[in-house]
Amino acid sequence: MSSLGASTSRFPTTIYADRIARAGALARDAGLDGLLITPGPDLRYLLGSRAESFERLTCLVIPANGDTASVVVPRLELASLTESAASELGLTIRDWVDGVDPYALVSGLLPSPARTAVTDAMPALHLIPLSEALGALPVLATGVLRELRMVKDDAEIDALRRAGQAIDRVHARMGEFLKVGRTEAEVAADITAAILAEGHTEAAFVIVGSGPHGADPHHEVSERVVESGDVVVIDIGGPVEPGYNSDSTRTYSMGEPDPGVAAKFAVLEEAQAAAVDLVRPGVTAEAVDAAARDLLAAQGLAEVFVHRTGHGIGLSVHEEPYIVSGNAIELAEGMAFSVEPGIYFRGEWGARIEDIVIVTADGCEPVNTRPHGLTVLPG
Known part of the structure; x- marks a missing residue:
């Protein structure tokens, strides 16, 4: 031995x-x-x-x-x-x-x-x-x-809280990084440095989806220059010791948004809040998905919500439980997952709002607390 x-x-x-x-x-x-x-x-x-x-x-x-x-x-x-x-x-x-x-x-x-x-x-x-x-x-x-692995213990929950707080601090600095005239790649480089500075061991992913790129949920970065009037999706995360991940998305507008964009985003914000509000022990994963999906569908946005509402998180960025239609598993105290509905208009713009939540005895605890609205930056 x-x-x-x-x-x-x-x-x-x-x-x-x-x-x-x-x-x-x-x-x-x-x-x-x-x-x-x-x-x-x-x-x-x-x-x-x-x-x-x-x-x-x-x-x-x-x-x-x-x-x-x-x-x-x-x-x-x-x-x-x-x-x-x-x-x-x-x-x-x-x-x-x-x-x-x-x-x-x-x-x-x-x-x-x-x-x-x-x-x-x-x-x-x-x-x-x-x-x-x-x-x-x-x-x-x-x-x-x-x-x-689905039900996190106290030590894991503490790590997820630290990860969530750290990535929130990066989103709080987005006004420093996301500016008209910069390329997505330049913005992403600054975000990556901030993720590391805030205590992550690496930047596992950095999505900067500006303008039409925001309509691709898994767009990463490109040499596209951020323009005035763009809606920009920023989805970022990575692990903190001992290996537990953050994952949070916020959407930004370079200048005051078009009224039609603002109206659709307001529906998305309502859908994300409705899904979070439903989370508690005994509720099924598919019911949380439906809470967001049904509200978007009622406003004619069903076809532009093209992915599940969430995924579990821990040592892997994506793990069980998956918050998706057809998953009848009942939520239990200690489960941790994302709630992240999005709307995507191909060739035009997209938006997503994402929090990591931890199921508590009578509800849930979001580990991300940044404002959920369409954040307006100088355009």
């Missing part, structure tokens, strides 16, 4: 111990022999590890029978676990060198044939040889881990 150090950029070890124990119990309840977790958000959730996935296998093996979990890791990648909770948890570290079959190491930790579930981030490069070694095709662990 190798000795691994600790890091301050993760939660206390007791949190990871509880998560691994609960994951093993849920796997047992699902009739599985174990969970196989390769690098990605699930591994970070369970172990606090930032290891990356390469051609050499790194895999956390959680037996469903309650035995101690193990990490199979290439010897030359041992350093990737130094910031994780592996050593403090007392996990068995089974390091290997080139020439050793790591898939056989994994299968040797479980019954044969083994009924296992794998993280959805596992590359096919590893999934196929693991299946052969285990004697059975694994299933996705999403159904097992979803129950854990």
